[in-house]
Amino acid sequence: KQEVTQIPAALSVPEGENLVLNCSFTDSAIYNLQWFRQDPGKGLTSLLLIQSSQREQTSGRLNASLDKSSGRSTLYIAASQPGDSATYLCAALAGKSTFGDGTTLTVKP
Amino acid sequence: NAGVTQTPKFRILKIGQSMTLQCAQDMNHNYMYWYRQDPGMGLKLIYYSVGAGITDKGEVPNGYNVSRSTTEDFPLRLELAAPSQTSVYFCASSLQTSYEQYFGPGTRLTVT
Numbered sequence: 001k002q003e004v005t006q007i008p009a010a011l012s013v014p015e016g017e018n019l020v021l022n023c024s025f026t027d028s029a030i031y032n033l034q035w036f037r038q039d040p041g042k043g044l045t046s047l048l049l050i051q052s053s054q055r056e057q058t059s060g061r062l063n064a065s066l067d068k069s070s071g072r073s074t075l076y077i078a079a080s081q082p083g084d085s086a087t088y089l090c091a092a093l094a095g096k097s098t099f100g101d102g103t104t105l106t107v108k109p
Numbered sequence: 110n111a112g113v114t115q116t117p118k119f120r121i122l123k124i125g126q127s128m129t130l131q132c133a134q135d136m137n138h139n140y141m142y143w144y145r146q147d148p149g150m151g152l153k154l155i156y157y158s159v160g161a162g163i164t165d166k167g168e169v170p171n172g173y174n175v176s177r178s179t180t181e182d183f184p185l186r187l188e189l190a191a192p193s194q195t196s197v198y199f200c201a202s203s204l205q206t207s208y209e210q211y212f213g214p215g216t217r218l219t220v221t
Contacts, residue, residue: 031207093207099151
């Protein structure tokens with residue numbers, strides 16, 4: 001059974017800092033990995049989808065990497081802003097989807 | 110495009126009552142999913158569908174039923190509501206399996 005872990009559960013950083021969020025999965029037989037953002041009381045917004053054949057995907061200040069052999073994905077956020085404060089979830093997509101519990105990020109002005 | 114829509118946004122049920130959560134998508138996606146999210150947790154898959162007339166169980170299907178008579182709609186039925194079903198329910202869709210998933214705004218359900 002696939003298990004997805006996100007560490008740390010919460011992270012607080014000052015504005016302008018670069019940061020990395022981690023996502024690990026136990027079964028490397030995934031097709032794709034997707035990162036989401038969730039604001040309090042809201043739905044999920046897709047940030048990046050990394051296909052299994054890719055190692056990286058970039059969108060603006062966000063860069064996500066995928067290493068299937070080690071069962072890890074990272075989401076790099078450059079020059080963080082208070083508006084980046086949210087919960088970030090990753091999902092391993094392999095037929096059925098398995099989500100991590102998320103990392104709640106607070107960026108302080 | 111409206112994307113994925115869900116109704117209602119909020120609902121309070123008494124124990125033992127039943128209800129249907131509605132989900133619709135206008136992106137002509139084949140795959141549709143129902144998840145529940147408990148406070149501080151990730152999402153758990155309840156049911157999913159690979160096309161009209163075809164559904165399958167996810168990780169936590171007990172207490173729920175689904176049907177998919179059209180490509181666009183994927184309602185979730187709760188029979189005999191229990192307090193353990195208090196949660197936020199999200200519907201999602203994707204073009205194919207393991208493709209990018211798009212989510213609706215969610216339904217916040219309380220069973221008392």
